[in-house]
Amino acid sequence: MAEYINETVKIIEERTSCRSFIPDSVTEEERAVITSAALRAPNGGKMSKFSIIDVRDPELKKKVAKWCDDQPFIASAPCVYIILSDFSRWFRLFSRHVKSMGAPINFPREDEILLCEIDAVLAAENMVIAAESMGISSCFIADMILNYKEVKETLKLPKYVMPVTLLVMGRPKVRPARRSARISAPFVYTDCYQEIPDEELDSMVDPLIPVDAKGEPVMTEDEYIRRYYIRRLGSWLSFDRAMNVKEMFADWLKNPYIE
Numbered sequence: 613m614a615e616y617i618n619e620t621v622k623i624i625e626e627r628t629s630c631r632s633f634i635p636d637s638v639t640e641e642e643r644a645v646i647t648s649a650a651l652r653a654p655n656g657g658k659m660s661k662f663s664i665i666d667v668r669d670p671e672l673k674k675k676v677a678k679w680c681d682d683q684p685f686i687a688s689a690p691c692v693y694i695i696l697s698d699f700s701r702w703f704r705l706f707s708r709h710v711k712s713m714g715a716p717i718n719f720p721r722e723d724e725i726l727l728c729e730i731d732a733v734l735a736a737e738n739m740v741i742a743a744e745s746m747g748i749s750s751c752f753i754a755d756m757i758l759n760y761k762e763v764k765e766t767l768k769l770p771k772y773v774m775p776v777t778l779l780v781m782g783r784p785k786v787r788p789a790r791r792s793a794r795i796s797a798p799f800v801y802t803d804c805y806q807e808i809p810d811e812e813l814d815s816m817v818d819p820l821i822p823v824d825a826k827g828e829p830v831m832t833e834d835e836y837i838r839r840y841y842i843r844r845l846g847s848w849l850s851f852d853r854a855m856n857v858k859e860m861f862a863d864w865l866k867n868p869y870i871e
């Protein structure tokens with residue numbers, strides 16, 4: 613086993629996503645530690661523009677699993693957290709306090725969508741690391757946005773609240789034997805971005821290609837890249853996701869930006 617400079621780095625380096633959990637394996641005390649870590653995450657302007665729905669109802673868990681492209685392990689996870697970006701709290705404050713001055717109000721725009729998402733994602737990752745430190749594994753699932761309308765109605769989301777990601781957690785039934793692979797491309801550049809040559813770019817996927825019993829890759833770089841294209845940009849699912857996001861953004865944005 614590798615040596616790490618400290619326990620925190622070890623947790624980060626050895627974390628793997630988990631999709632099989634021991635039932636009821638997270639205590640209320642541990643849940644409180646996890647959600648408290650969310651609030652301690654860095655956040656723009658000390659505004660903490662995110663919320664969490666802690667899904668406890670087993671029937672709702674099943675519904676959430678269906679929303680996320682029907683991934684059943686979600687329904688059997690002890691903790692199912694829906695991470696939301698949330699400008700609603702601050703907009704309610706702004707509306708009341710600015711309106712009482714008799715001034716027109718500006719609505720939150722595209723920049724706030726991005727900034728709220730950053731707050732939400734940072735909060736979620738803090739939850740992951742806090743959980744790992746207690747032996748609790750997790751998995752992100754972003755496919756919440758495949759059913760935006762139903763998600764919004766079921767969870768009673770007000771305006772300026774959007775689903776960002778699902779985060780499931782629990783003590784692992786089966787921990788993956790190995791960490792999953794990562795791309796091999798350089799990703800840290802000094803001072804400015806550097807395009808890498810095509811051949812180097814192709815070999816970026818080499819560590820991701822599955823290998824057979826002899827350790828030989830089971831497909832070429834070309835085949836792997838084409839398959840991935842279909843999954844990410846070519847499938848109906850990916851179009852479906854895009855349409856849902858478009859609707860979600862349209863719900864948030866007002867034109868003109870001012871009352």
Ligand SMILES: Cc1cc2nc3c(=O)[nH]c(=O)nc-3n(C[C@H](O)[C@H](O)[C@H](O)COP(=O)(O)O)c2cc1C
Binds near residue numbers: 754
């Ligand atoms: C935005 C996002 C979406 C993901 N969606 C899913 C998902 O739908 N189902 C799933 O089983 N894992 C999902 N994952 C987990 C990834 O598959 C996992 O992080 C990746 O394979 C790397 O493996 P590791 O986390 O074990 O290092 C998602 C992760 C992220 C960050």
